Amino acid sequence: MSAPPGPQRIVVIGAGMAAVRLVEGLVGSSAPAGARTHAGADDPITVTLIGDEPHLPYNRILLSAVLEGTHEPSALTLRSAQWYADHDVELRLGSRVLTVDLERRDVMLVDGETIPYDRLVLATGSIPTLPPIRGLVQVDGRLHERVHAFRHLDDCTRLLAALPQARRAVVVGGGLLGLQVARALSVRGVATEVVEGGEHLLRSQVGTQAGRILARDLRRLGTEVYTGARAVRLTDGPDGGLRLDNGHTLSTDLVVLTAGGRPSTGLARNAGLEVRRGVVVDAHLTTSDPHVHAIGDCAQRGDRTTGFVPPAWEQAELLAAHLAGRITPPYDGSRTVARLRATDLDVAVLGDADAEGEVVEVSNPVAGSHRRLVVADGRIVAATLVGDLSRIGLITQLYDRRTRLAAHEPGDLLLGERAAAPLVVNDASEVCSCAGVTAGAIRACASLAAVRDTTRATTGCGGCTDTVRHLLATRTPPIHLEVPS
């Protein structure tokens, strides 16, 4: 099929992090002519970005940092309005798409307006799961006033506004987001409890032992954790609260729902695209319709959907290159590093929980740390680090670069640096490298002034002054034989 005349109209539904990355790639992509793969790729493009939130696209993963108070909300904005204007990107904020028509190749907004596309990109993200708790939703269909979702900037703003009146909070869901929100509330001075239906915290990411140690760490920080317990009912009144299926009722001013989400696939499904858990895409992020692509949390490649930014960005970059006509390697899934962002709670999870390999682990419940490396063929294929991230900067590098390690290394990575042997300063040891002076030459001097004058030690960078003083103080004085007269 020949390329349509005029600019290629690219419409992106969703204005989250994957969408912005895609747009950045599209407007910044002036592929060298030789790299073009199909006719028409030289044509200019127009980009329309449709987002249902009223705000400029922002860094969603830092919402819990705003809640905690380490980030001002304005610091989350990814690009200024001027930037979109400068790059001819049409922003349709506060707009919801009602339907996608694959035949006509257009999308219809709730207000009835239709926007035609040559290429459509679904970056619709995920929808928070509403746990089956009675009383969560009011008769009018809205959330109970004490109940908060935590997906959008407006959710965060609403929750922040409720904090001054709140003394107690319950976070439903013990995943990464739940723990971040729990810590944020706790740092804000709200007594917080976490309810997790699974047997331990972070059950999608870590094993039982790590989860238990994490729970201990949280309790140490003053946050109670209920695992293996489901919230079943929210009641009002003096004895009201969040009732758990183990019989406890947690009295609370706030209930924050962080119990995960599922790919947002409604538009795709209604349009007739192939949808399983997510919108099914091939290695070029193309859906069952050749003019429609999907990236980020809403997309499913093989049997995988992702909930993290790095793979979503990788997909966005590949798709941007693909749409610009550059040859791209097929998307094969990403290495993930999930990192908890919360004060005093250190967790990193590398790779999949079910990765196969030999396990090297060091668990120290007393200190509240648990570290586990899964090693296959000499390479770290997965890792869990709880409570001690001292080697995170090295372990992630070795994991991301698939470095082949020797047998001793996984163990060395988890043990502390071996204490250096005590420094022996013998007479031949160089003490002052600026002037090239040995300890022996310094010990032969009577005073610091003599050291300066005869050896020039300490007169260059000055770094050896303490060592020289020490040598002078501990030197054996020359023996003078007193000859009685």
Next chain:
Amino acid sequence: MTQTHCPYCSLQCGMTLQREGRAALAVQAWPEFPVNDGALCRKGWTATGLRGHRERLTTPLVRDPATGELAAATWDDALDLVAARLTSIQRDHGKDAVAVFGGGGLTNEKAYLLGKLARVALGTSLIDYNGRWCMSSAASAGNQAFGVDRGLPFPLADVEQTDVLVLVGSNLAETMPPAARHLDRLRERGGRVVVIDPRRTPTADRADLFLQPVPGTDLPLALGVLHLLDAAGAVDEAYVAARTTGFDDVRRSVAAWWPERVERVSGVGADELRALATLLAGAARVTVLTARGAEQHSQGTATVLAWINVALALGMCGKPSAGYGCLTGQGNGQGGREHGQKSDQLPGYRMIDDPAARAHVAGVWGVEPESLPGKGLSAYELLDSLGTDGGPRALLVHASNIVVSAPNAVHVAERLAALDLLVVADVVLSETAAMADVVLPVTQWAEETGTMTNLEGRVILRQQAVAPPAGVRSDLDVIAGLASRLGSTAAFPTDPEEAFAELARASAGGRADYAGITYDRIRAEHGVFWPCPSADHPGTPRLFADAFATPDGRARCVVVDHVGAAEQPDDDYPVHLTTGRVLAQYQSGAQTRRITDLPHDGPFVELHPMLAARVGVRDGEPVVVTTRRGELKAPARVVTTIRPDTVFVPFHWVGANRLTHDALDPSSRMPAFKVCAAAVRA
């Protein structure tokens, strides 16, 4: 007794030279000179060691076509031969068939006249110098952000009064030891020092906070710091609004660089990054200094711009005892780039494609502006083109040991070998001189007079203390001798003070304006800071107090993103290689390796015990480092102070640069000396 300066690094420590008896020359302190207060390192103390050295060249050498050996020749024969060959090569192949390669160790007078030789006597556009491999990324960033490139826009001693000093990729305790005294005084005052380096160096040992990133990731660290500063509301909004442009885009661009993302890219823990941001957010005065570790990358300019953005966001540039600066490396790295041995510049830091600049300089030189060639190739690109179809067929080299110091050195040596004519002026038979067709023995340091511009932009005077050995001539004599033989009627003064006066006129009105500087003023004032446009101008120790050197007086905040090193580790080459200096050696070692009082044990390979055990090597045992470009075998130094995913090799000996990568920064054309992928085996 002669007051002068050390022959080596950009600190240009003041020292006095004392004649002892008929021949001996002794180095003594010059406590009144403010940059080093009389302190020197062992390189300075032993600097007279090349005097009377048995390897000192004292006669021109010409390669005998019959034997292929270098043989002694008279100066007239050697210069006649060079001029005749250059003339015939240019006649047959055009002006650009001859190229000139200078150095950051040349005095201002030599650098100036070498540029004039190229542009006027040879008429070639092809001149560049090894300063491209020094601070050019910082120079490019400084020009973009501030509209001017002066390494430090303030005297170095100002750092003692700052509250937090951030050293990005600088090991000054070893590379310019007397400068480290400023760190100690800063800390005695209660200030804090932050060092960022893949190795825990002696400089890092003096730090209050040390970050150890993967080589080549200083850029994302800066993005992450700015992200945290903005998140915490620590940006100086009034300053940013009044004194900068472009900050809003920069602010938005770092919203995507949260600490855990930086951690994954840089290998620096998010908590350490937060500690740095907290330190900066709470400080009234912050000074950020970059050096080669941050700059010698294919994204070196962007890295410096990212750190400048941090300094600007905090409102520091132009504030007393605060701001951003570059610690230039070579002795005259600063002055060497200001007066016309850079391919795109004319004297006074004028751009060669600026018609007004061409007209001014042509006027001083007494030639037509149209006769001046245009912009040539950068250092590595120039070397890469030698002896190729349409490339230069002859090269004149002054003060550079390319075979040791160029990246991808095996390839560069091949290019040098492909030339019809290689002429090298040097004091000893360096590895590069040993390849030459003609070697010209020149004077050195204490044997000659000339100005240098130190890392602060302070123009200083090296004064002759002794007569040169019989048989050697100054570079100025060589340049003048060649110019006259090439038939140039332009002036090529051989008296340094006369040359300086002409340089001052040529620089007048330029960004680096020396017009008001004289030798007498330098002697009387412990150096004069440029710009100094007139005799009654005091010079400019501090820039930017009221305005930046941009057309609107505002600093530019430039959006930069992290692309990453050109060559990433993989299965075949699984570790990062980085290179650098040791205290007792300087640059390619052509001088310091020959000074008997300096230890020169040869190159070594620094690696972590974990990596050493992986490859099965113990401390002191030989280890082989290979890259896609070359191989080096040297003893292992097993240390816990380096990242386990990184090895370090010093570059003072043949070898390190056979390994390094020649990817260039798009703006500064700086090669990626500081990172490539390597393999290590026992």
